[in-house]
Amino acid sequence: MDSPEQKITKTVSRVDASKESMANSRQVIGINFCGPTPLMWRADDLKSVRELGIIGTLVGSLARQPRQNTRLGRPLELLPEEGRLLADMGRAAVIPDSTNEDPEVNPEQVEQYHAGLENSFQEQGALALEDRKATLMRVMTKKHNENSGSQEDSDGAVRDRLEALAHGFSFPRTAMAVQLCTARAGLSHCPEVRRFLAADWPIPRDERSETRFRVFRDLRRQGFYLTSAGKFGGDYLVYPGDPLRFHAYFIVVCISMDESMPLCDVLAIARLGSNVKKTVLLCSSGGSQEDDGEEVVYTSLQWSGMV
Amino acid sequence: MADQNKTSAKVEFGNELLNPSELFEARTRSHKIPVRGQKDFIPTGSDQQKDRLQQSLDEHWNLVSEERVERLGNLVKAVWIPSDMKVELQSPAGKFWQTMGFSAHGKQCLHPEEALYLMECGNLQVFYQDLPLSIQEGYERFLYSKTMSVQHYQVFGHLKRLGYVVNRFDPSSVPSQYERQLNLPQSLDRSGRLPKRKRSHSPTSRHTGTQEGPTSKRMEEEKDCNREEEDKNPDSLPDLSAPDIDEIQTASYVDPTTSTEGGQGRSWWSKEGSPDPDSELPGQPQSSPRWDFSSIPFPDLGSRSWLPSSLTSPDPCLLPGAVGSVGACDVAPWLQRLNLREVRMSRRECERERDRDRYRRDINQDREVRRCRNWAEYQELQGRRIQRSRRDRPTHLWEGPVTPLHDPAQVTSTGELLDKISVIKSTRLLEGASSLKGSEEWRICFNIYQPDTVAEFKKSAPGKPYSRMCVCSFDGPVPDLWTLKLLAFQSGDVLVTYAVVDHGDISFYSFKDFQIPTDTSF
Numbered sequence: 007m008d009s010p011e012q013k014i015t016k017t018v019s020r021v022d023a024s025k026e027s028m029a030n031s032r033q034v035i036g037i038n039f040c041g042p043t044p045l046m047w048r049a050d051d052l053k054s055v056r057e058l059g060i061i062g063t064l065v066g067s068l069a070r071q072p073r074q075n076t077r078l079g080r081p082l083e084l085l086p087e088e089g090r091l092l093a094d095m096g097r098a099a100v101i102p103d104s105t106n107e108d109p110e111v112n113p114e115q116v117e118q119y120h121a122g123l124e125n126s127f128q129e130q131g132a133l134a135l136e137d138r139k140a141t142l143m144r145v146m147t148k149k150h151n152e153n154s155g156s157q158e159d160s161d162g163a164v165r166d167r168l169e170a171l172a173h174g175f176s177f178p179r180t181a182m183a184v185q186l187c188t189a190r191a192g193l194s195h196c197p198e199v200r201r202f203l204a205a206d207w208p209i210p211r212d213e214r215s216e217t218r219f220r221v222f223r224d225l226r227r228q229g230f231y232l233t234s235a236g237k238f239g240g241d242y243l244v245y246p247g248d249p250l251r252f253h254a255y256f257i258v259v260c261i262s263m264d265e266s267m268p269l270c271d272v273l274a275i276a277r278l279g280s281n282v283k284k285t286v287l288l289c290s291s292g293g294s295q296e297d298d299g300e301e302v303v304y305t306s307l308q309w310s311g312m313v
Numbered sequence: 314m315a316d317q318n319k320t321s322a323k324v325e326f327g328n329e330l331l332n333p334s335e336l337f338e339a340r341t342r343s344h345k346i347p348v349r350g351q352k353d354f355i356p357t358g359s360d361q362q363k364d365r366l367q368q369s370l371d372e373h374w375n376l377v378s379e380e381r382v383e384r385l386g387n388l389v390k391a392v393w394i395p396s397d398m399k400v401e402l403q404s405p406a407g408k409f410w411q412t413m414g415f416s417a418h419g420k421q422c423l424h425p426e427e428a429l430y431l432m433e434c435g436n437l438q439v440f441y442q443d444l445p446l447s448i449q450e451g452y453e454r455f456l457y458s459k460t461m462s463v464q465h466y467q468v469f470g471h472l473k474r475l476g477y478v479v480n481r482f483d484p485s486s487v488p489s490q491y492e493r494q495l496n497l498p499q500s501l502d503r504s505g506r507l508p509k510r511k512r513s514h515s516p517t518s519r520h521t522g523t524q525e526g527p528t529s530k531r532m533e534e535e536k537d538c539n540r541e542e543e544d545k546n547p548d549s550l551p552d553l554s555a556p557d558i559d560e561i562q563t564a565s566y567v568d569p570t571t572s573t574e575g576g577q578g579r580s581w582w583s584k585e586g587s588p589d590p591d592s593e594l595p596g597q598p599q600s601s602p603r604w605d606f607s608s609i610p611f612p613d614l615g616s617r618s619w620l621p622s623s624l625t626s627p628d629p630c631l632l633p634g635a636v637g638s639v640g641a642c643d644v645a646p647w648l649q650r651l652n653l654r655e656v657r658m659s660r661r662e663c664e665r666e667r668d669r670d671r672y673r674r675d676i677n678q679d680r681e682v683r684r685c686r687n688w689a690e691y692q693e694l695q696g697r698r699i700q701r702s703r704r705d706r707p708t709h710l711w712e713g714p715v716t717p718l719h720d721p722a723q724v725t726s727t728g729e730l731l732d733k734i735s736v737i738k739s740t741r742l743l744e745g746a747s748s749l750k751g752s753e754e755w756r757i758c759f760n761i762y763q764p765d766t767v768a769e770f771k772k773s774a775p776g777k778p779y780s781r782m783c784v785c786s787f788d789g790p791v792p793d794l795w796t797l798k799l800l801a802f803q804s805g806d807v808l809v810t811y812a813v814v815d816h817g818d819i820s821f822y823s824f825k826d827f828q829i830p831t832d833t834s835f
Contacts (some may be wrong), residue, residue: 049377083816103453116443183384185336188380191330251352251366
């Protein structure tokens with residue numbers, strides 16, 4: 007499988023270089039839609055995306071401890087704005103849903119799967135035997151050191167025990183370790199093929215989504231990290247650095263330029279912000295639908311007193 | 314990190330597969346999750362911060378990229394059947410069978426969301442077209458319908474991980490209010506419906522014919538022509554054939570004659586001196602609707618003035634056909650069951666009784682009431698009396714199109730009065746809910762049972778759930794009153810909780826009925 011890889015490195019070098027430092031193997035990140043929800047499955051995709059400043063939310067069970075809710079695992083759910091930004095940057099592509107294809111059994115793949123399983127079983131059996139032998143050796147040498155008998159006798163005894171072990175050892179099939187894959191294996195993970203298969207990113211036509219996207223893009227350009235803020239009554243939470251290490255600074259509420267906000271809403275959100283010690287940012291994007299020349303206007307609310 | 318990507322791409326092209334040695338080593342993996350440290354407030358760009366960030370990130374990637382490795386013997390095998398949207402087990406189910414799954418055609422099956430949850434927990438391996446499904450394929454295949462979307466599954470998974478028992482909601486399994494009142498044991502088979510009680514109608518004066526005795530003439534005077542209730546077919550009347558001992562109507566006469574036949578088993582009484590009922594109704598068939606209640610004695614066994622030793626046997630024509638003649642009734646054992654003791658009241662109580670009785674009119678002494686032969690006639694009398702009393706009201710108030718809300722002559726309690734004059738009526742959540750039609754958008758999805766009931770939980774008789782769940786999102790509309798009423802009605806007497814999903818965050822809201830108390834003490 008060497009030639010496709012060589013091809014990949016060639017196509018990658020043709021991609022316009024951006025300010026990113028990691029330019030060696032820039033794979034196109036795959037986004038899979040499950041219904042209307044954009045999800046990402048592969049661990050290296052998640053890593054690449056985080057380097058671009060996109061955080062997302064983990065929504066699946068964690069492999070190590072699936073029955074708890076404090077730390078979740080893959081898949082990563084993206085905000086629609088995050089996905090759209092990645093698509094606009096040319097770094098991600100939507101992988102079309104292939105669940106309806108291949109209605110019949112693929113005998114080649116099944117054979118491959120069973121062969122792989124058998125191979126794994128044999129290797130694991132051998133490893134298990136080696137492991138047992140090593141344990142036995144350890145135990146016997148410890149005993150020998152304690153008893154301090156003659157060297158030849160002990161060597162012979164060890165050899166006998168090892169032979170007995172090899173004969174009587176059985177590695178049952180049920181003891182074999184099997185992997186339950188998280189992400190789907192398949193051709194679609196070849197970066198070149200991904201670029202080829204990319205479907206269009208669904209762009210919503212309503213004003214609110216457009217405002218949200220522009221605010222998101224602008225804040226991201228300034229280097230902030232953003233996550234969703236449903237719990238805080240706003241649209242985004244803004245972090246100065248990676249959310250793993252820093253507290254959020256702002257709660258962003260996106261409103262359109264001409265929209266009038268009732269005073270009780272302003273009071274409510276300001277009160278909320280002061281309770282959680284974050285500044286509330288009211289953001290609107292002015293200008294027309296064109297990409298260039300529009301600017302985002304920020305208004306911050308801070309509860310202050312008259313001294 | 315770029316190099317890592319390259320090398321992994323070389324080893325397994327596009328896969329995250331572990332080789333056998335890695336699989337073997339996975340047995341001794343740690344199962345602990347490292348604790349997250351304190352966060353900083355200001356990014357200083359210092360090396361210390363950078364190191365700590367890198368450490369946190371490395372830990373994070375370690376956890377996130379870990380793959381599930383399970384012993385083959387611990388995995389239950391199953392097959393995905395897309396046509397039925399279910400997963401069929403091929404090896405026996407484990408402990409999860411107590412709270413999840415269902416049986417179909419003798420096979421153990423799971424719903425798609427249950428199967429996906431078990432896959433994520435590492436208990437189940439689902440095959441489709443002879444190949445095992447990855448978690449991603451599970452999501453994409455099992456969760457593409459509107460009834461079970463990614464949001465629904467997120468709520469399902471969240472609650473299951475907390476330990477709750479979560480089942481799909483079935484609207485037909487909610488007991489109706491009537492069934493709840495009866496406290497019927499809930500069974501899954503709901504084919505039997507309760508038979509309705511046969512209602513018997515009181516005879517009206519329209520059917521008192523000329524064949525009755527002289528007393529009937531008096532009754533005809535009382536007859537009101539615009540009677541609503543129509544006497545139905547004669548078939549309903551045989552219901553009244555058995556004389557009710559409970560019906561207290563002072564009998565005009567009773568013949569306490571001893572009957573000739575010794576009462577064996579059932580003893581009834583008859584009126585010796587009464588004219589033969591057949592002669593009363595000449596030319597009428599046996600099932601005639603006319604009964605002369607003045608001549609059928611209903612003995613007042615509670616009366617203190619007269620205590621019969623026994624009651625005579627009733628006329629056989631008054632009894633149902635096959636019964637024939639029964640003997641006299643020995644009253645003594647019945648009287649023992651009645652409380653005939655004199656009430657002993659203290660002096661104060663006697664005084665209170667006297668004061669009350671001064672203005673109370675005994676309804677039994679009321680001549681007009683005594684002329685009523687059944688409940689329908691009594692209600693007519695009451696209606697007429699109310700009409701009469703209304704004639705005394707001032708005309709300028711009551712004859713116009715707008716009348717006062719309340720007549721001061723009418724007696725009513727403070728609470729009722731407040732209710733009458735209130736402009737805004739308070740209402741309950743379920744009022745008017747039964748007439749609402751279903752909605753496409755808002756549905757109850759799950760039943761939730763508490764975690765501590767898991768030990769005794771039975772799928773065939775789960776009992777009343779702790780709550781029912783409806784899944785929505787912050788992007789969608791807020792449930793309005795119509796939706797709240799609809800779902801509360803569909804749920805019966807179980808609280809409905811709304812799970813709002815917003816990019817992985819789930820918040821739970823519920824709406825409870827609340828009545829503001831009214832003060833009626835003044």
